Amino acid sequence: MNYSVQALRSSLRDLGYQSSDIHPQFRFAAMDLPERPVRQVDAAAFVDGGPASYRTAALGIVRATGDATAREAVEASSSLGAPYLVVIGTDDATMWTYTASGATQVARVDVDDWQNLLLDKSRLGPQPVRQLKALQLRDDGPSTPLLFDPRTLYAIQANTQQALDEMLTGFLSHFDGERVSAGQLSMGVHYELLLPLVFRLLAGKILLDRDDPRIGGIDTADPREVVTQVESLYSLPAQRLQWTKARVAQLTRAWQDLRDGLYVRNVAADDLAFVYESTLITPDTRKAYGTHSTPYSAADYVVRSLRLPQGGNAAKLRVYEPFAGACVFLTAALRRFKELLPANWSTLDVHSHLVSHFGASEIDPFACEIARLALILADYPNHNGWQITREDLFLDGRLAERVRQCDVLLCNPPFEDFREPINALSIHKPVALLDAIIETPPAYVGVVLPSGLSSQKVYRAHLARICEIYGDVEVLQLPEGIFRHATIGAEVLIAQSRRDEDTRQSGTDLETTIRKSVVRRTDWLRFTRTLQTSASDVARVNPRISPGLVGLRPLRHLWDYLAGSPTLGDVADLHRGIEWKNPNDVSRSKPTAGFRRGVHLLADSLQQFEVKKTVYIDVRPDNLRWTAIKFPWGSPKLIANAARASRGPWRLLATVDTSGLVASQQFYGIWLRDAAGLDISLIQLCAVLNSPLANAYSFVHDNERRLRKETLQKLPLPPARMPREIDSLVAEYVAACEGDDGPLFSSRPKSATELLMEIDALVLKAYDLPPRLERELLRFMGDGPRPTRAPFGGYPGTREGDAALPLHKQLAMSRSDIKAALKVLAQPLPASVADVFDLA
Template identity: 35%
Template sequence: MSAGYRQEAVLSDYAFADVLAAETTTRTVSLAAFTQTPASYRSSALAVVEAGPENPQDLVSAYRALCAPVLFVIEGDQVSTWQVKGEPPDTLLEKTHIDQLPALFEKNREQWEPDAIHRAKSIGAINPAYQLDFVDIGLLPAIEGETHTKLERLLEGMLHSIQEFPQDSVDPQLLFPLAFRLLAVKVLRDRGHAEAQQWTPDDVGELLRGIEAFYGLGALLENAGAPQPELLSAAWDHLSSGISFANISSEDLALVYENVLVTAETRKHFGTHTTPRQLAEYAVARLELSRFPPDELLVYEPFAGAAPFLVSALRHMRDTLPRDWSDSQRHEFLIQHIAGDEIDSFAREVAMLSLILADYPNRNGWSIGRHDLFAESVLDSRLENRNIVVCNPPFQDFEDLERERYPITQRFFSKPLAVLDATLDRHPLALAFVLPRSFILNKKFARARKRVEQLYADIELVALPDNLFRESRIESALLIARGRRNGNVRETVLRSTEVFRHGRDEFLKSGKVTTQRVLERPMPDVPSGNLWIPPLGAVWEQLSELPRLDEFLTAHRGIEWQSNQSQRWSQEPQTGYRLGLHSAHQFRQFVLKEPVWLDCREPGLRGNAIRREWDNPKLITNAVRVSQHAWRLAACLDTKGLVCSQQFIGIWPRSPLSVTELLAFAAILNGPVANGFLSTHAQGWGVRISSLREIPIPQPLPVRAGELVREYCSLLSAGSISGRSAQKAADLLTQIDAAVLDAYDLPLRVERELLDYFRDENRPIAHDWPHWAENALVPGLTLAEHITHELESQGGWVHKVFTPLPDGEADALREYGE
């Protein structure tokens, strides 16, 4: 095999783990060529197998886990060349006589050479300029996802074996480095490392001493509280009998090691945090480090934790280094160009061991600095000369004691804002930051967003679901900025990316996002800081000329207490108490909760909300989101004069409205336009009154919707909703939505985009309700057209309009078009 592959990168009888098989399976190819060493599925390029009795398609599919984009199948004196894809069927590219192989390689030399395939596999999915027709961009993510799944299961089993030690027999701080040593032993043995082959495979003590000598690590078994070697036999047996690590990327081992072995207990005990491996990988991949000369890059991760960004950066930078460099040359280069800091000793050790794993087959040489980065001038000095900054900073605000200790708190209340601002002061070539979700739109971060816009021409914001992090339910976002401006760059490319809750697992497995919007715009003289492209842009453009809710209704938050709200209500009337709504928990659209008695004595209240006209007819809606994503509002009519707590918003008409008109406004607030507007224009758990006031209102008001709401509420109040009554309620709700949408008069395509936005979302209502698409969306018709049977009322207009032309007229039109 030629085409420019180094001798040590072409391996005979290469065995690898089939991570796509249900059971632990090892397969072997006659010959495999890799773009670089050490060999792994990430660097596999070409492979040769002998034909067997099975169908050629099945044979190629059986070797998919090798992740070689081109597979040659030898059948007697014939050679078939196959393109291997992420999903079957694979593609037969050509078939030739074996004597013609030299000519075949010569014809495909440029495409099959190592650098071309390596670039296509590693960055082709991000940069189309490096894509090759025969390299399926879905192959690598498919193998990567299954590899991580199998590795996680294997490591979790080993961890379970270790955790079964008697609690008083092992120092818990030793468990993590112990797991690393066993994992590193398996890496060296499965890859056939000469030194590791000399260690007795069933003597755990000898294996541990061998790996410690190899990496220059401390003698773990000599520590007080270390387990006896015989206690480790079960863990080693489980690990050593698992899938082979021979074809698995060392970076994958490092990232899975950190994610699996840094458990919730260790995070709580040692105070370390973790970043999902796929989030770090997505961020570093989007930085496109390959665009820069390698010797110019100086990557830095402050608050590194277990250093997931550095592990990803290590792989991406190594991919850019000259192919003829040895492993030791790459190692020496990388340790000079990658650095991180972490104050926690446990997390720092995790980071160092992860980098060692990722840097196989090199010996140790990695270190993570120990610095209190919030101390005066420390972060500034550590950022000096570092031009790629990747970070998941602490999300909290500074505490009182920290505000006394750190001068930086005189300028910043928020820790992530302080870190980001210090980084922007250094004008790095590119940066990737995990930040609170509020960074996207919140005014608190407006200045930082303006600085980012001023400094960078290519900016991506990724809205992440609150269930992305295993140990936290905080909403977060990812900021990726690159393309540092010079005087000639006056355009800005914005990317607004989202990973929905239902897309979490797919993102963590393959890095696939749910949706992405791209906009290119001129750079204004004064940066606006508006970096987020709201979803449903076509909807808001269509409705931009409509009046806003604030022109018709005035909204105010409910009453607040100076002490704990939970103690300010009662089931029984008391002096100074008034009937009202206390908790928005389980609040439902159109349904007024059973009221309780609220403490309305003014000495215990904060603000003047109690002086609002609570006795007057009004709408009440939640002040805290009622769902995780698209559905934000649950509004209902109140004619009983109820008072509301701060968990609700009262909405009064600016001029007198009938009950039917108020119900029409309730239909609007509970409909897809209002909820879509709030979910795309405001972040955070609260419903912002400023955003509520900007909801577009159709003209004229859909009074028919109000009449339908009256009928709907009457049905709900009649008793239990199930069976036929539930179906009738669902049908009525669809009719209400149709009446509201008809008033907005959106084009069919735009309306369908809006309704699709709510697919798979749970609506906060009092009964089962299917998405409109399940029974009310008909191709070519708006929701209102379908509901009101306009197709029938217009006498089959579709068939009249689209009656086929007579043959002669059709032929004439065809000739004219040609």
């Protein structure tokens, strides 16, 4: 068998790979294992003519050693990132690929014929592999099923970035203020010195692990020599740092940990840039400029959702990132354009083009420096040249001018309002950006905007205009808590297929494809590993008739069906509870003069159908704001939350109060009108507010933490008379929650969970929904968490393939099935069976 380095090179060159892109005995870190051990393949081929990484890996060849099976060899080499791996065994040679479900064998030959596996240039050559790995989320052309799943690369990316984050965190721990001694460097004090220093040593680490000859000839154990060499290579200003003995010793220890740590040869440079960005801005700077670090996966989703042209047409596009921070969007765009630009361009040609067609603006001078360094990292091994302009885009019409000059606009603007009005600009910074986009629309737009973009009134007119200007509009809803150093959520506007001015003015051919995609908090990890959203809805609408994204509101067919129903505002008055001038010490656990029994804090006070805890709250006139105390708190009413109970769809909780409780502003008091014209009791109305339909309505129409009164007033009520049985079921439910002894010892015929399900079923029966819409609603609500004392595990009959039966019929069928089973069990056993038991 001719299996040698020369034979490997020859086979890979015959497939079209350049000698410089073929690496014998290629080593890489196994990022899928906690220890990140270094693996090796006998040969690996890469595309794009640049540095080897898992993003550019095309093909690997490895021997199955010892007792390892071919599959084990493939799984051990997954972090290489190559779509195809040839395993040379004792008796046979096999070719494998990676699918969403794992390693998959695609071909097998006798071991002597291993080179026959490497003959298909149309599948294994550089250009087919380049196209195979270039994930494009929005491809409307004819689709060809592919065995290799390019999304598997995102699992490698997630593992890689986690490993890099741990490596960088370990390095920075040497400069933790609690660990450093006098005279040493501290992140808290020397922040603006250390981060550029981190870049220089990270760059040195890359050069070392990649065996780059440009780092040769120096003492790589001395961090000062490494820093000086990197500054020379990238024409960076020298670090103005006094190298005292204590600092040299400190930095040497930190550099040794970095140098000898994670092996980064196969790491994509933009991953290093992303992790470096995570240390970008101090909390004070973020607060001052309203900046929020963009998750890399969100930026990548935006860039790969754009149907950008290829080849020479891609080379015409000018890409711009205002409010750049560390240029996360430009970093994602850099990688995408390297896939799109002409394949015959050299790496130097690509670099020269990108630095002349990519630009960014940032107000903070230190952030400008960090952004430039991050782009240098992402563009290894090329030189500097990136255009990061320090400027305040909200002055002198600069924002509109910059937007006018670009073809692709990508950014995460500050969310905060201006402290003082600026001429001709909206007081809301995101709105000011939308104004600039509408004035001179770029061909492609991807901008992160505050949560509420698709629902709040302040954005309504702008979304309507965006949908007229662009033929393809998507809003991606991101969950709270995924932005570093911030708890906010966000919605990302992605717009493309720009119409010309004549088409917009004539009003012809104005049909727009609009998309609403959602990433739930529970699916965030999956999104980072696959770029797959939790849910997505698409519609074609005429924006002149259906402005904005109203047509894509979740469960929209349900809300259309209920459009003529009575509403909560038709039958009840809603008022928020009392507020205080001084909110400190406004509740007591015991009766106190000037205090009345009531509910104060949402988390402590309510769950569905029940008051959990009461306190005595301050009602002294001198400390009250407004006049909420004058509402009829002593009358029978509902108390409901005025801020969501959870981030999920189960967000409403209400209970009936006949004891005269007062409530703080964290609650609504809801009083039925005497002459409302709808025959409904307080208990029945309470069941409606706690129902899946009311909770879904609030979740869809109220994206903020605060539950808006005007939204609750529009909540549709059942058009049919509510069953009186609900009143007794609610009473049974509360009693079961208070006194249920468990399934084995309870004397009650039904558990609290069963009673809760029956209440929901009767409420939905009163709405008289088509079974299809009811099942869609119950599937949307999922399985919790629901703010009830009774455990809740979701609704039956919501899986794919289940019959669309109303919930009350499913429950009735379940009860009849149980009765039939009990009837059978009560019958005496046949004599032949009874004899068997007697003999046992």
